Amino acid sequence: MKSTHYLAYPLLVIWALVTSGAFAQYNCSIYTDSSYARACRLYNASDSFYQGSPQCQYYLDSSIAVCPRFAPAWHEKSVPYLKRGDFITWKRLIDRAVELDPLQFLQYRGWCRFKFLRDYEGALLDLKRYDTLTGFRHNYSNDGNYELHIIMALCERELGHMQEAWRYFAMGIDSVRAQGGNAALGLYDYLHLAVTKMRTGDYPGAIKALREENNKYDKFADTYYYLGCIYLLTGNGQLARQYLMQAKALISDHSGKYHVYDIYCQMPDVVYPSDIDSALARLASSGP
Amino acid sequence: MKMILSVLCFFLELASYAQQPTAISRADTSVGDIIFNKSIDDSSFRLCDPARVFQYYNTDAYFLDHKDSFSRYFLNSYTPVEGQEGYITVKFIINCEGSTGRFRLSEMDGNYQPCHFDQRISGQLLSLVKALKNWAPARYNGKYFDSYQYITFHLQKGKIVSISP
Numbered sequence: 144m145k146s147t148h149y150l151a152y153p154l155l156v157i158w159a160l161v162t163s164g165a166f167a168q169y170n171c172s173i174y175t176d177s178s179y180a181r182a183c184r185l186y187n188a189s190d191s192f193y194q195g196s197p198q199c200q201y202y203l204d205s206s207i208a209v210c211p212r213f214a215p216a217w218h219e220k221s222v223p224y225l226k227r228g229d230f231i232t233w234k235r236l237i238d239r240a241v242e243l244d245p246l247q248f249l250q251y252r253g254w255c256r257f258k259f260l261r262d263y264e265g266a267l268l269d270l271k272r273y274d275t276l277t278g279f280r281h282n283y284s285n286d287g288n289y290e291l292h293i294i295m296a297l298c299e300r301e302l303g304h305m306q307e308a309w310r311y312f313a314m315g316i317d318s319v320r321a322q323g324g325n326a327a328l329g330l331y332d333y334l335h336l337a338v339t340k341m342r343t344g345d346y347p348g349a350i351k352a353l354r355e356e357n358n359k360y361d362k363f364a365d366t367y368y369y370l371g372c373i374y375l376l377t378g379n380g381q382l383a384r385q386y387l388m389q390a391k392a393l394i395s396d397h398s399g400k401y402h403v404y405d406i407y408c409q410m411p412d413v414v415y416p417s418d419i420d421s422a423l424a425r426l427a428s429s430g431p
Numbered sequence: 432m433k434m435i436l437s438v439l440c441f442f443l444e445l446a447s448y449a450q451q452p453t454a455i456s457r458a459d460t461s462v463g464d465i466i467f468n469k470s471i472d473d474s475s476f477r478l479c480d481p482a483r484v485f486q487y488y489n490t491d492a493y494f495l496d497h498k499d500s501f502s503r504y505f506l507n508s509y510t511p512v513e514g515q516e517g518y519i520t521v522k523f524i525i526n527c528e529g530s531t532g533r534f535r536l537s538e539m540d541g542n543y544q545p546c547h548f549d550q551r552i553s554g555q556l557l558s559l560v561k562a563l564k565n566w567a568p569a570r571y572n573g574k575y576f577d578s579y580q581y582i583t584f585h586l587q588k589g590k591i592v593s594i595s596p
Contacts, residue, residue: 193461195461195462195463196461197457197458197459197460197461198457200457200458200462201455201457201458204455204457205455208455223461223462223463224462224463226486226488227462227463227486227522227579227581228463228520228522228537228581228583228596229462229463229520229537230518230520230537230539230543230583231537231539231543231544231545234543235543259583259595259596260518260583260585260595261585261592261593261595262541262585265541399491406488406492406495407488407596408495408595408596409495409498409595409596415497415498415499417499417500418499
């Protein structure tokens with residue numbers, strides 16, 4: 144009975160192919176093995192349906208059934224479980240993708256362990272292994288926001304391993320900048336470096352990093368908040384007020400463009416309006 | 432002509448898989464859907480549109496926008512229980528009126544394997560999530576929708592060390 148329903152899906156796929164042009168995701172012609180090519184086509188067909196829907200998962204299951212060694216299908220099948228909080232199933236599926244194609248999916252798994260679960264030790268295991276596999280090249284997280292050594296630096300920082308954190312910050316910032324200039328740097332690199340320096344009491348170093356962050360993008364409320372906090376800590380009330388008020392104005396903008404944000408997770412070192420209000424209250428109570 | 436033949440071949444290929452329902456079965460629900468269970472769910476909790484429940488990341492999420500206050504609430508309210516480590520996830524639905532229901536608990540250890548936490552830990556966290564009221568519902572194009580939300584607690588030595596997402 145169910146199989147008759149399934150026959151409707153290929154028709155939908157073809158309709159989507161004709162009308163949307165969004166069919167091709169992988170170039171399946173690169174596969175010389177016919178089972179890989181067929182799995183690839185089924186994988187591409189899944190893209191026509193809403194992620195995590197029965198239809199989408201059905202095509203991915205079909206892809207896996209046709210060729211269980213086609214790693215992208217295992218990865219794609221895992222994604223909705225990750226986004227919807229079923230980490231046990233996600234890990235089981237993504238582990239299979241990593242096992243089949245570590246060069247493509249190991250860094251992704253590490254990034255997700257960091258981002259979705261704050262599993263710093265697990266993320267480091269994956270990212271260190273990936274770093275070795277790729278010959279310590281510069282690679283980026285799947286969302287494009289982070290050079291992977293920055294993620295490793297943040298993991299080490301959160302685990303309290305500061306020497307390792309500094310080493311990875313140098314690899315993720317200094318080395319990238321030397322090779323590709325400022326444009327190659329991640330959007331939040333200097334902000335994270337600044338917060339790390341601030342935590343260790345290196346206020347001049349933190350200010351320098353925050354000014355570099357402003358050279359990258361000068362409208363993050365988060366940057367001005369930390370500048371304000373440093374000047375508050377070092378007794379410069381006038382500059383503290385100026386920067387904290389600037390942070391307040393930017394974070395109050397409802398376009399959402401002016402503070403660090405991610406639609407899936409709270410990112411490290413983000414600032415909330417309540418943080419700025421608390422800093423302003425501390426400034427007010429510290430006297431003229 | 433070649434393209435038409437390719438499309439036809441593709442159609443036939445897919446149809447051949449479709450005729451093997453014993454090999455691959457299709458789920459009736461989307462990944463992560465929480466189906467009403469009369470033995471555990473509050474029957475007075477209603478969804479506005481059961482056919483269209485958003486994910487928290489489909490719109491601005493109230494939890495993420497106010498994570499600072501949520502985190503303070505959990506950290507201040509939770510009484511640590513010495514012993515276990517791992518992750519506890521509470522998943523639920525926020526309906527279009529901002530009420531919550533259909534709570535589900537998932538527990539895993541540090542190796543991402545299913546496990547069971549002491550009831551004093553899992554029960555306490557579930558109660559804290561259930562006690563949260565006045566959620567802002569998901570809003571899209573000026574309309575309010577039901578949506579899924581999850582909260583994951585990372586526990587080490589009985590203490591909450593992080594809260595996700």
